[in-house]
Amino acid sequence: xxxxxxxxxxxxxxxxxxxxxxxxxxxxxxxxxxxxxxxxxxxxxxxxxxxxxxxxxxxxxxxxxxxxxxxxxxxxxxxxxxxxxxxxxxxxxxxxxxxxxxxxxxxxxxxxxxxxxxxxxxxxxxxxxxxxxxxxxxxxxxxxxxxxxxxxxxxxxxxxxxxxxxxxxxxxxxxxxxxxxxxxxxxxxxxxxxxxxxxxxxxxxxxxxxxxxxxxxxxxxxxxxxxxxxxxxxxxxxxxxxxxxxxxxxxxxxxxxxxxxxxxxxxxxxxxxxxxxxxxxxxxxxxxxxxxxxxxxxxxxxxxxxxxxxxxxxxxxxxxxxxxxxxxxxxxxxxxxxxxxxxxxxxxxxxxxxxxxxxxxxxxxxxxx
Ligand code: MRU
Numbered sequence: 318x319x320x321x322x323x324x325x326x327x328x329x330x331x332x333x334x335x336x337x338x339x340x341x342x343x344x345x346x347x348x349x350x351x352x353x354x355x356x357x358x359x360x361x362x363x364x365x366x367x368x369x370x371x372x373x374x375x376x377x378x379x380x381x382x383x384x385x386x387x388x389x390x391x392x393x394x395x396x397x398x399x400x401x402x403x404x405x406x407x408x409x410x411x412x413x414x415x416x417x418x419x420x421x422x423x424x425x426x427x428x429x430x431x432x433x434x435x436x437x438x439x440x441x442x443x444x445x446x447x448x449x450x451x452x453x454x455x456x457x458x459x460x461x462x463x464x465x466x467x468x469x470x471x472x473x474x475x476x477x478x479x480x481x482x483x484x485x486x487x488x489x490x491x492x493x494x495x496x497x498x499x500x501x502x503x504x505x506x507x508x509x510x511x512x513x514x515x516x517x518x519x520x521x522x523x524x525x526x527x528x529x530x531x532x533x534x535x536x537x538x539x540x541x542x543x544x545x546x547x548x549x550x551x552x553x554x555x556x557x558x559x560x561x562x563x564x565x566x567x568x569x570x571x572x573x574x575x576x577x578x579x580x581x582x583x584x585x586x587x588x589x590x591x592x593x594x595x596x597x598x599x600x601x602x603x604x605x606x607x608x609x610x611x612x613x614x615x616x617x618x619x620x621x622x623x624x625x626x627x628x629x630x631x632x633x634x635x636x637x638x639x640x641x642x643x644x645x646x647x648x649x650x651x652x653x654x655x656x657x658x659x660x661x662x663x664x665x666x667x668x669x670x671x672x673x674x675x676x677x678x679x680x681x682x683x684x685x686x
Contacts, residue, residue, distance in 0.1 A: 318490045318496070318536070320350060326454070326494050327340065327341055327375050327490065327491060327493065327495070328340050328370070328378050328379060328382065328450065328494065330443075335443075337354050337355065337356045338354075338355045338361070338385075338386065339352050339353065339354055339355070340355060340364065340369060342369050342370075343368065343369060344369055346532055348630045348635055349635075355382075355386070356386070357390055358383055358386050358404055361380075361382065361386055361408065362407060362408060365383075365408070365411040365412055365418070366411040368523065371487075371492065371525070372415075372487060372489075372491060372492020373416075373417040373418075373492065373498075373564065373566045373602050374493040374494065374498070374601065374602070375493055376412055376415050376417055377415070377417030377418055377420060377421035377449065377453065378421060378450050378494060379418075380409070380411075380418045380421045380422040381425050381442075381445065381446035381449045382446050383404070384401070384405065384408065384425035384426060384442055384446070385439075385442040385446050387400075387404040387442075388429065388435070388438050398430055401426055402426065405423065405425075405426045408422050412617060413616075414567055414575055414617045414651060414652045415566040415567060415602075416566070416601075416602060416603075416604045417601045417602055421601070424445055424449065425442050425445050425446060428441040428444075428445045429441065450494055453494045453601065454493075454494040454495050454496070456599035456600065456601070456665075456666035457490075457493045457494065457495060457496035457498060457599065458495075458496055459666040460498055460502065460597050460598075460599065460664050460666055461501030461502050461504060463502070463665075463666075463669055464501060464502025464506075464595070464664040465505035465506040465509065465511075467593075467595065467664070467669070468480055468482070468503070468506040468511055468513060469506060469509075471559050471560060472506075472513070475559070478512065479512045479514050479540075480512065480513040480514070480559050481513070481515075481516060481559045481560075482503060482513060482514070482515050482558075482560050482562055483515070483516040483518070483549050483552070483553075483560075483561045483583065484499050484500070484515060484517060484526070484530060484562055485520060485526065485563045485577055485579055485580050485583055486520045486526055486530070486563070486564065486576065486577035486579075487520070487528075487530045487533070488500060488564025488565075489529065489530050489533040489534075492564065497564075497597075498564040498599065498602075498664075499563050499564045499596075499597045500530070500533065500534070501597065502664065503515060503534075503539060503562070504537060504539070507537070507538075513539070514540045514541065514542070515530075515534055515541040515542075516548075516549065516557075517530045517531050517541050518549065518579065518583070519543055519546055520546060520577060520579065521579075521624075522623040522624045522649060523623055524627075525577070546579050549582075549583050549586055550582075550583075550586035550589075550590075553587060553589075553590040553592050554590055558587075558590075559592070559593075560592060560593045560594075560595060561584070561592060561595065562595045562597055562664070563576050563583070563594075563597070564576055564598060565596050565597075565598040565602050566652055567602060567607075568596070568598055568602055568603050568604065568610075568663070569603075569609065569610045569613070569614070569657075570603065570604070570606075570674055570677060571609070571610075571657055571672075571673065571677075572657030572671070572674070572676075572677060573610025573611065573654055574596045574598075574655045574657075575614045575616070575652045575653070575654050575655075576652060576655065577651070577653075578651055578652055578653050579653065580652075580653060581653040581654065581659075582653075584659035585659065587659070593661040594659060594660055594661050595660070595662050595669075596655075596663050596664070596672070597663075597664040599665065600666060600667070600681060603681070603684075608674075610654040610655075610656065610657075611654045611656065614652075616651065616653070617650070617652060618648075618649060618650055618651070619649045619651050620649060621646060621647040621649050623649050624641070624647035624649050625639055625641045625647055626639055626640070627640050657672035657673060660672035663677065665680060667680040668680055
């Protein structure tokens with residue numbers, strides 16, 4: 318996607334120094350566009366944990382590059398198999414809900430364990446990390462191609478009137494390598510000339526919707542309106558939402574979806590109002606081992622300070638303000654699980670399926686046991 322006139326992806330190798338990974342520091346958006354250098358496992362761990370970058374597919378790619386940094390880092394540690402296993406565990410612990418992280422880190426780890434030759438390990442880690450980036454890019458592109466048909470169908474039933482789509486959090490290109498998951502169908506449909514408008518949930522506490530999704534859509538010229546998180550149900554009751562599309566951080570083989578906290582409430586409201594509720598995700602977001610999302614998916618608990626403090630801009634300076642009574646505690650759960658029964662369909666790189674084991678495995682027959 319373009320920022321101004323320049324085309325960006327969200328993670329890349331620094332052109333002048335292949336030992337450094339570069340990312341867009343998402344903490345600074347929409348106020349500043351800042352590129353950050355990451356040169357060690359520790360820096361990558363912090364970048365993932367403290368959300369300099371975020372979003373399931375991007376976290377996965379970052380974890381893969383974290384493993385590459387483990388190979389090339391100039392430190393005194395012996396680069397044994399045990400060392401790589403420890404680094405893998407460490408990186409995976411940075412964000413527990415998005416399964417993409419574990420998936421990508423384990424892919425690099427298994428390549429590293431194939432040889433003890435350091436040069437080969439370095440080449441293998443880099444090749445595999447770049448392969449993950451390429452696959453995720455293509456997966457999101459395909460999600461867009463499949464998903465745009467759903468928007469087009471609604472547009473046809475409305476005789477070309479504006480299709481209103483609600484989304485939660487940021488499942489946009491910033492959360493992936495490019496295109497996004499939930500936003501990819503939106504970008505494809507918009508570029509095709511279909512009239513659409515996006516309701517952007519602000520997504521407290523970190524406001525990924527207000528800060529990131531709104532910024533992305535604005536950069537691409539997609540009409541959108543930011544709404545407070547609790548507005549969606551009302552809009553649905555009044556016929557102002559034609560469909561919901563969200564992303565996922567982990568989806569069970571039975572079709573339960575973990576996504577940013579608040580997604581479940583939107584799905585309940587959508588069900589009550591007969592609004593189609595779609596989840597867009599690449600195959601790296603499926604957890605093929607889990608069958609009960611509510612009870613099996615680990616939900617990240619983040620620091621309560623994210624609820625207490627809100628960041629904004631005043632003039633040219635970014636300010637952080639306290640919003641709670643001094644002694645009130647806060648609970649900050651990052652994700653919730655939307656049960657499969659509330660989901661109309663899953664948009665994947667292999668097509669659209671129902672949120673059920675049978676339908677998912679029809680698209681991914683190699684996962685049948
Ligand atoms: O805590 P975050 O910002 O990493 O949560 C991100 C989400 O919940 C996204 O909706 C999800 O990763 C979808 S992936 C494009």
